[in-house]
Structures are given as C-alpha cells and as structure tokens.
Amino acid sequence: MSETPTEVEETPMAEAISKLDTVPESPEAPDELGTRQRAQRRGAGSVFSFLRWAWYSLTSMRTALILLFLLALGSVPGSLLPQRGGSEAFKVVQFQRAHPTIAPILDHLGHFNVFGSPWFAAIYLLLFISLAGCVLPRSRRHIKAMRARPPAAPRNFSRLPLSAAWITDDDPGAAIDRAHELLRGKRFRVERAESSVAGRAESSIGAEKGYLRETGNLLFHLSLLIVLAGIAVTAGFGFSGTALVKVHDGFTDTTIDYDSTPSHGPFVDLAKLPPFSFTLDSFDATYIRGGSANGDADTFNAHVTWQPNLQAEPRERDISVNHPLGTQGTEIYLTGHGYSPHFIIKDGQGRTFDEVTPFIPEEGTFEYQGVVKLPDAKPSQLGITGFFLPTAGADPTTGMPVSIFPAPDNPAVVISVYSGDLGLDSGIPQSVYTLDTTNLTQQAVVEMHPGDTITLPDGLGTVTFAGYDQWAAFAITHDPGKRIVLVAVCLMVLGLVVSLRVRRRRMWVRASADPAGRTLVEVGGLTRTDASGGFDEEFARLVSALKSSVVPVERADDASPVARSSNATHAKED
Amino acid sequence: MPVDVGLARLSNDLISGGIIAYSLGFLGFAVDAAFGNHAAAASRRAVAVTSRATAVVKTPVMAGAAGPPSGARGASDSGVSLTDRAAADLAALPGPAASAPTDPGRPAASGIGGGFARRVGRLAIGLTLVGWVLQMGAIVSRGVSVHRLPWGNMYEFTLALTFAAVTAFLVTLIRQPVRYLGVFVMAPVVLALGLAVMVLYVPAAPLMPALHSYWLGIHVTAAIIASGVFMVGTAATVMFLIADRHAVAIANGKPVRFAALARMMPDPDTLDRTAYRAFAFAFPIWTFAVIAGAIWAEYAWGHYWQWDPKETWAFITWIVYAGYLHARATAGWRGRNAAYIAMLGFATIIFNFFVINIFVSGMHSYAGV
Numbered sequence: 001m002s003e004t005p006t007e008v009e010e011t012p013m014a015e016a017i018s019k020l021d022t023v024p025e026s027p028e029a030p031d032e033l034g035t036r037q038r039a040q041r042r043g044a045g046s047v048f049s050f051l052r053w054a055w056y057s058l059t060s061m062r063t064a065l066i067l068l069f070l071l072a073l074g075s076v077p078g079s080l081l082p083q084r085g086g087s088e089a090f091k092v093v094q095f096q097r098a099h100p101t102i103a104p105i106l107d108h109l110g111h112f113n114v115f116g117s118p119w120f121a122a123i124y125l126l127l128f129i130s131l132a133g134c135v136l137p138r139s140r141r142h143i144k145a146m147r148a149r150p151p152a153a154p155r156n157f158s159r160l161p162l163s164a165a166w167i168t169d170d171d172p173g174a175a176i177d178r179a180h181e182l183l184r185g186k187r188f189r190v191e192r193a194e195s196s197v198a199g200r201a202e203s204s205i206g207a208e209k210g211y212l213r214e215t216g217n218l219l220f221h222l223s224l225l226i227v228l229a230g231i232a233v234t235a236g237f238g239f240s241g242t243a244l245v246k247v248h249d250g251f252t253d254t255t256i257d258y259d260s261t262p263s264h265g266p267f268v269d270l271a272k273l274p275p276f277s278f279t280l281d282s283f284d285a286t287y288i289r290g291g292s293a294n295g296d297a298d299t300f301n302a303h304v305t306w307q308p309n310l311q312a313e314p315r316e317r318d319i320s321v322n323h324p325l326g327t328q329g330t331e332i333y334l335t336g337h338g339y340s341p342h343f344i345i346k347d348g349q350g351r352t353f354d355e356v357t358p359f360i361p362e363e364g365t366f367e368y369q370g371v372v373k374l375p376d377a378k379p380s381q382l383g384i385t386g387f388f389l390p391t392a393g394a395d396p397t398t399g400m401p402v403s404i405f406p407a408p409d410n411p412a413v414v415i416s417v418y419s420g421d422l423g424l425d426s427g428i429p430q431s432v433y434t435l436d437t438t439n440l441t442q443q444a445v446v447e448m449h450p451g452d453t454i455t456l457p458d459g460l461g462t463v464t465f466a467g468y469d470q471w472a473a474f475a476i477t478h479d480p481g482k483r484i485v486l487v488a489v490c491l492m493v494l495g496l497v498v499s500l501r502v503r504r505r506r507m508w509v510r511a512s513a514d515p516a517g518r519t520l521v522e523v524g525g526l527t528r529t530d531a532s533g534g535f536d537e538e539f540a541r542l543v544s545a546l547k548s549s550v551v552p553v554e555r556a557d558d559a560s561p562v563a564r565s566s567n568a569t570h571a572k573e574d
Numbered sequence: 575m576p577v578d579v580g581l582a583r584l585s586n587d588l589i590s591g592g593i594i595a596y597s598l599g600f601l602g603f604a605v606d607a608a609f610g611n612h613a614a615a616a617s618r619r620a621v622a623v624t625s626r627a628t629a630v631v632k633t634p635v636m637a638g639a640a641g642p643p644s645g646a647r648g649a650s651d652s653g654v655s656l657t658d659r660a661a662a663d664l665a666a667l668p669g670p671a672a673s674a675p676t677d678p679g680r681p682a683a684s685g686i687g688g689g690f691a692r693r694v695g696r697l698a699i700g701l702t703l704v705g706w707v708l709q710m711g712a713i714v715s716r717g718v719s720v721h722r723l724p725w726g727n728m729y730e731f732t733l734a735l736t737f738a739a740v741t742a743f744l745v746t747l748i749r750q751p752v753r754y755l756g757v758f759v760m761a762p763v764v765l766a767l768g769l770a771v772m773v774l775y776v777p778a779a780p781l782m783p784a785l786h787s788y789w790l791g792i793h794v795t796a797a798i799i800a801s802g803v804f805m806v807g808t809a810a811t812v813m814f815l816i817a818d819r820h821a822v823a824i825a826n827g828k829p830v831r832f833a834a835l836a837r838m839m840p841d842p843d844t845l846d847r848t849a850y851r852a853f854a855f856a857f858p859i860w861t862f863a864v865i866a867g868a869i870w871a872e873y874a875w876g877h878y879w880q881w882d883p884k885e886t887w888a889f890i891t892w893i894v895y896a897g898y899l900h901a902r903a904t905a906g907w908r909g910r911n912a913a914y915i916a917m918l919g920f921a922t923i924i925f926n927f928f929v930i931n932i933f934v935s936g937m938h939s940y941a942g943v
Binding site (some may be wrong): 061062064065068069071072075076078079080083114115240288321322323324331333335475476477479482485486489490492493496497500 | 779787789854855857858861862865868869870872873874875876877878881883886887889890893894896897899900901904906907930934
C-alpha cells in the first residue's frame with residue numbers, strides 16, 4: 001500500500017496502467033526491495049534508513065494484512081475464555097479453579113482480559129498506524145490525481161486487455177473529435193494529444209472514469225480512523241456504572257448511588273455527574289406461559305418519575321428493554337430485575353428490624369438468592385441466607401421446594417437463619433450477597449409463605465416473612481464518542497459500497513493516417529482485473545458507437561449492435 | 575399473542591416439501607454437471623467471445639487488402655487477447671492453462687447425452703424454483719404463526735440463511751449463466767435444511783424482550799442475506815480451487831486428480847470472478863449487519879460493543895473477508911491464497927453459528943438453540 005516506487009521504468013504502458021487500481025498493481029516485494037536499495041545507497045545501517053525501512057514495511061499492504069489477521073487471531077481467546085471485563089467475570093474464577101495448571105499461564109498472557117491487554121492494543125494500534133501511514137498519503141495523491149489529466153495513450157494498444165481497430169475514410173481529426181464528444185458524453189475525463197509519427201499526423205485521446213472508486217475506498221479507510229478517534233473520546237470522557245434500585249426508592253446521579261464507583265475516563269470529574277434523579281414507582285414483568293419458552297421473559301417495564309435536575313418539573317416515563325431514558329448525554333438502561341423479600345425480625349430483646357433486601361437471580365433457575373445481615377440484633381447477631389421462590393412448587397424427583405415460574409404466583413422463601421458472629425468487625429471486606437458461616441450456628445431451616453412467622457430457639461427472637469417487593473437494575477452510561485462512531489460507520493458503509501461498485505477504467509482512442517491515405521482508428525481499454533465485470537460489454541458498446549458514423553452520439557447507448565450480440569452470446573453460454 | 579398452531583404446522587409441511595424439491599433439483603444439477611457437454615460449451619463461449627472481437631477487426635482486413643496496414647496485425651492480436659488476456663490476468667496461474675480452448679484436459683466432447691443433461695439442468699432450475707417458493711411459504715407461515723420475523727433461533731435462522739443462499743443463486747442465474755454452481759450451492763443447502771429439521775427444530779414460540787426491537791429485524795436480516803451470499807461465493811470458491819488445481823496440474827504436466835470433477839466446471843477465472851462478485855456484494859451487507867447489531871446492543875444493553883463471543887466472531891468474519899478483498903488486490907496473494915482466505919471466512923461463520931451458539935454462553939445466548 002506504500003508509495004508507488006519512482007524507479008519503475010517509465011514506459012508509456014506502465015504509465016497507462018499505473019495508479020488505476022485502488023491498490024497498486026505493482027507487487028509489494030519489489031517496492032520494499034527498491035526502498036531498501038535506496039536506503040542502502042544513502043548509507044546502510046544509519047538510523048534514518050532503518051526508520052525509513054521500518055516505516056515503509058509497516059505501511060505496506062502485506063504488513064497491514066498480517067496485522068489484520070493477527071487482530072482476528074487475537075480475538076479468538078477473548079471469545080472462548082471467560083473474560084474479566086464483562087458480566088461473567090465470576091466465570092474466570094471458576095475456570096481458574098478447574099484448570100489450576102494452565103490458568104496462571106493464560107492469566108500471565110492476558111488471556112482473561114484480551115480486549116484490554118497491551119498486546120491486543122499493540123496489534124490494533126500498529127494496524128491503525130499502518131492504515132494512517134498508507135491512507136493519508138494516498139488521499140493526498142488521490143486529490144492530485146483527480147486534478148490530473150488522464151494518461152497519454154500507450155504505443156501498442158494490443159498489449160491492453162481490450163483493444164480494437166478499424167479503418168475509415170474519415171479524417172483523423174474528425175474521428176477523434178467524435179470519440180472525444182462520445183466519451184465526454186459518457187462522463188469520462190478526456191485528454192487530447194496531437195503528434196506526428198514518422199511524418200504522419202496522429203491524434204489521440206486518453207479518457208478515464210470512475211475516480212469515485214478510490215474516493216470511496218479512502219472514505220472507508222479514513223472512517224476506520226474516525227471510529228478509533230470516537231472510541232478514544234469515550235475512553236477519555238465517558239463513564240458507565242450500574243445501580244440496583246428498589247421499587248419506591250430513588251436514584252440520584254452521584255457516585256454513592258451506584259453499586260460501585262462507575263468506570264470512567266481520566267477526564268471525567270465524578271463529583272460533577274449530570275444532576276438527574278429518578279424514583280422507581282413500579283415494575284411490571286410478563287412472562288411466556290407454556291410451550292418450549294415457558295418462563296422466558298416477555299416484557300420488562302420500569303415506571304419512573306424523573307427530573308433532569310432538582311429544579312425541573314418531575315415527569316413520568318417508562319424505561320423498558322431497548323428503550324432507555326436519555327438525558328444530558330447520559331443514558332439509563334433497564335438491564336435486569338428481581339425480588340426483595342420483606343422480613344420483619346424481632347430480636348430477643350424485642351427490637352424490631354424491617355428489612356427489604358434485594359435477592360439476585362440465580363442463573364438457569366427461576367430463583368433469587370440473597371442474604372440479610374442483622375449485626376445489631378441482641379443477644380446475638382442474626383443472619384438469614386436463602387432463596388426467594390416467585391412460584392413455589394416441589395421438584396418432581398427430589399420433592400425439594402423449587403420455583404417453577406418467574407412470576408410471583410405463589411411467592412415463598414426457603415431460608416436458613418443463623419446466630420453468632422457475622423464477622424463484620426473483622427475488618428475483612430465481605431460481599432453483601434454471601435454469609436460467612438464460620439462463626440455462626442444454624443438455628444432454623446424453613447420454607448415460609450407471606451405472613452408466616454417462626455420463633456427462633458433460645459429466645460433469639462422471631463422472623464416474619466411479610467411479603468416482597470421488586471427491584472430493577474439499571475446501567476447508566478455516558479458515551480460521548482458514540483455519535484462520532486455512528487457517523488463514521490455510516491460513512492464506512494457508504495465508502496465500501498462506492499468502492500466495491502464503481503469501476504475505474506481507462507479508454508484510449510488514436511486515429512492516424514495510414515500509407516493508403518485512409519485513417520486507422522485504434523481503441524484500447526483497461527480496467528482493474530478484479531472489477532465486478534461488465535467492462536467487456538461497455539467496451540464493445542463504446543467501440544460500436546465510435547465505429548458507426550451514422551448513429552448519433554447521444555443514441556449510441558441503445559442502438560449498439562455489438563452490445564446486443566454480446567448479450568445474445570451470453571444468454572446462450574450455458 | 576398466542577402461537578397459531580395450524581400455521582406453524584403448515585410451515586413444517588411446506589419446508590418438508592421444499593427439501594424434497596431442492597433434493598431433486600440437486601440431483602438434476604448433478605446430472606447436468608456430470609453428463610452435460612460443458613467442455614464444448616466452454617469452447618463455444620471462447621469462440622463466441624473471440625468472434626465478437628474479430629467482428630470488430632474484420633473491417634481492416636477487408637479494407638486493407640491492398641497491403642496489410644500497420645494496425646491490422648495489432649488489431650487481430652487483440653481479437654485473441656480478449657480470451658487469452660482474461661485468462662492471463664488471473665494471477666499465479668500459468669496463462670494458457672486457464673483458457674478453455676487450449677486445455678488438453680477438456681476435449682470438446684461430443685454430447686449425445688449432453689442435450690438431455692442440459693434439459694435436466696434446466697429442469698433442476700425449475701425444481702429449485704419450486705423449492706424456493708415452498709420455502710418462502712414455510713418462512714412466511716412460521717412468521718405469521720408467531721407474529722414476528724421468523725429468525726429468532728437456530729432453526730429459523732438456518733431456514734432463512736439457506737433461503738437467502740438459494741435466492742442469491744437464482745438471482746445470479748437471471749443475470750449470468752451460473753448453472754454450474756447448482757451442485758455446490760444446493761448440496762450444502764439441502765444438508766443444512768436437513769440438519770435444521772432433524773436437529774435444530776424448535777416449536778414456534780414468541781421471543782424474549784431483548785429481541786423486541788426492529789433493529790433485531792434489520793441486524794439479523796442483513797446477517798442472513800450476507801451469509802447466504804457468502805455461501806454462494808464459497809461454493810464458487812470451492813469450485814475455483816478444484817478447477818485451478820486441475821488447470822495447474824495440466825500446465826505442469828503433473829498427474830491430474832479429480833479430473834472428472836474439474837472437467838464439469840468452467841475455467842478458474844470465471845469461477846474466481848463469480849466468487850469475488852458474491853463476496854464484494856455480501857461484504858458491505860455484513861458490515862452493515864455488524865453495525866446494526868451494535869446499534870441494537872446500544873439500545874438493549876447500553877454498550878454498542880462488549881466483545882460478546884458472538885459479536886467477536888462476527889468481527890473476526892468481517893476481518894477475514896476484509897483480508898480477502900485486500901489479498902485479492904495484492905500481488906502474491908491473488909488466486910489460491912485469496913481463495914483460502916475466503917474459505918476461512920466462511921469457516922468462521924460456521925464456527926460462530928454452531929460452536930459459539932451452542933457451546934459458548936454470552937449475551938447472545940438467549941438467541942435460542
């Protein structure tokens with residue numbers, strides 16, 4: 001993809017063919033060789049020549065291709081191994097436990113965070129440098145080429161892929177005039193030349209069409225660079241976090257209301273997040289009943305009252321899957337939902353705790369798992385761990401209580417109640433969703449329905465399952481680069497379509513006086529070899545239009561006998 | 575809305591009928607390929623092209639009878655060059671081997687059975703068309719029965735993908751004489767449909783909320799169309815590799831394997847071009863499919879790109895085909911090497927569809943097995 005070497009022999013044919021293709025026809029290897037030779041002439045081994053060689057190598061098409069395939073190859077482990085970044089980070093730990101020998105090696109090589117690893121970044125950055133190093137100079141050349149005149153006619157048309165010749169009684173100048181007019185009418189860019197060979201007057205024109213091909217090609221590649229720029233803007237100025245909000249609870253866009261500190265770019269001030277807030281008024285979910293998809297979610301809908309800022313009028317809205325709420329460049333997406341069982345716990349000293357704790361969905365079941373911790377209960381700390389079953393039923397084989405449907409048709413909890421030391425004072429951070437039972441004693445295991453109350457032994461108190469509430473999980477993201485990316489990918493598709501559909505082609509016509517005093521007209525045509533076809537036919541049509549002195553130029557298109565016969569030939573081909 | 579069971583059953587019956595029609599069509603194409611007089615057709619074509627050019631040349635030969643004008647020689651050269659040049663353009667190939675008339679491996683066989691076989695070949699197109707109509711009926715009735723676009727799981731996706739491939743094949747047939755692709759397109763289509771009905775089948779059912787988006791329709795439809803056209807291009811690439819190997823073996827005087835197979839094919843150049851056209855058509859659509867998927871992900875999950883296994887593999891496919899397009903325009907990679915890259919591209923689609931869908935969970939995993 002690098003510069004066409006200047007050493008190429010400047011024969012008319014080479015000139016005629018040069019730069020026709022989107023990618024130079026000349027092989028890469030001699031190009032690099034030429035560069036190296038040049039470098040050697042200037043003094044081999046110098047830093048400058050090495051850099052020059054490195055730059056040419058990096059921006060060569062072959063290097064770009066290899067980097068492209070490395071990028072594909074590098075993505076493979078990222079798709080097959082569990083990754084830390086995503087929603088399934090816990091699977092990394094599972095994998096490490098299951099493969100104790102190979103996991104550390106893979107981890108060392110960054111295989112659990114492929115898309116954030118330095119080597120993956122190295123591949124795509126090199127690729128983009130290679131791309132920029134190729135596309136920017138080519139854009140400059142293309143702009144020049146668009147202003148340049150079509151190349152002069154080569155000496156020998158028979159060396160061109162398509163050529164034809166005939167003799168007429170017309171004057172050479174008149175024949176060329178007609179060709180000129182015809183090709184101009186077909187929106188070719190035409191350049192005319194007069195010369196004299198061996199004392200005989202000769203007129204020729206070179207014509208070229210399809211510059212849009214290279215324009216589209218460059219647009220596509222430049223758009224790729226813009227995509228990278230957009231991603232960089234997001235990386236610098238974007239933030240994204242998640243928040244679990246209980247029904248009737250509110251969310252204000254401050255760091256503490258997020259589940260954990262939002263991931264953010266270096267130029268984001270987390271103290272100055274957009275000042276919106278919302279309250280989750282209600283949550284509705286419907287599920288598919290019966291059939292193979294029994295229990296799959298059908299619709300999720302979170303009804304919220306929200307304000308873009310504290311002064312603004314509160315307004316109501318629904319946030320559902322695929323329908324985020326957007327304000328001030330920030331989007332609020334509904335990403336999940338679950339239940340919060342409501343427990344009323346009376347401890348041994350008669351103090352009442354009212355706990356509504358979110359339980360999170362267990363993958364592959366219709367159950368929700370969670371923990372309630374009561375460090376202030378007396379005489380002993382209390383802990384509850386267990387499951388919320390929206391529709392309690394019995395497992396057909398084991399008879400154990402399970403949830404048979406995700407909708408709250410027959411809500412129940414299956415819980416274990418513990419007393420003892422919750423371990424919260426040890427200073428070791430704990431997950432709110434797990435209970436460390438090392439220093440705890442199990443006091444009860446029970447299935448409860450709303451309104452049920454159990455009494456704990458030894459005067460530890462009572463636990464009442466009062467009912468349940470729902471919660472919704474939201475992803476809140478600010479992605480300032482995404483519009484840049486969107487525009488860039490649209491341009492990318494446009495450039496791609498143009499560069500793959502438009503064909504660049506050259507035509508030459510030469511008229512010269514022959515010894516017999518008549519005029520020899522020669523026509524040559526050239527297009528890129530992998531073009532999507534049809535140039536043979538176009539060439540035949542043009543030749544036929546040029547030949548017929550009676551057919552008016554503007555009607556040549558539809559009155560072409562050659563074109564028609566060529567179609568007929570095609571139809572019979574099989 | 576409830577599933578219309580009657581329509582869902584009709585869909586199943588229609589697809590069975592479609593598979594039968596396609597299978598018969600495949601047999602017809604096979605008969606045509608095996609016994610049809612293709613070598614003769616190839617040389618006829620070459621002659622036709624040459625004569626088209628010589629028709630242009632004729633004038634100077636007649637007019638310049640007094641003495642050969644300087645241009646006439648070059649002109650008649652150019653007449654031949656239309657075929658030889660085109661063959662020579664196919665890089666990495668010893669020029670003459672690619673051109674049908676001079677190929678000793680393709681004697682201009684006399685074809686007593688050829689006419690019959692060609693009629694069978696035309697019948698095969700008719701049968702394929704019947705199968706196509708039945709399959710369209712199956713897809714439409716399935717869609718109406720579940721009140722949505724019927725490409726929400728692997729069974730439905732396979733139906734739609736093969737439909738796209740057959741459509742691409744039939745549309746190409748209208749514009750170009752590519753009946754020779756029939757065997758290599760219909761064989762995988764019939765196999766895939768068989769697999770869909772026997773293994774992947776799931777009863778008609780509604781979709782999950784994340785799939786309730788018109789971007790789903792756009793994204794998956796584009797992916798299906800692109801995959802279908804990629805499939806046709808891959809069929810042409812397989813044929814190219816066989817025909818090219820044959821041509822090279824003959825040119826080098828080496829023992830020729832699969833000669834019978836190669837003899838029923840057009841010259842490698844034609845196959846290479848057909849494959850390229852398919853890939854160049856499908857690649858922008860695939861690009862668009864990936865982008866539409868990213869837009870959908872943006873609406874559904876809040877991130878347009880999350881390196882989910884499925885989207886990663888869609889990206890890998892994109893890279894490989896981008897590599898193919900570049901390779902085809904780069905000296906030293908053209909021809910067989912580019913063809914291998916194209917084969918790799920389709921392999922990544924197959925891998926994404928079967929391995930990632932079934933064995934790797936991700937955000938796409940609800941797309942249904």
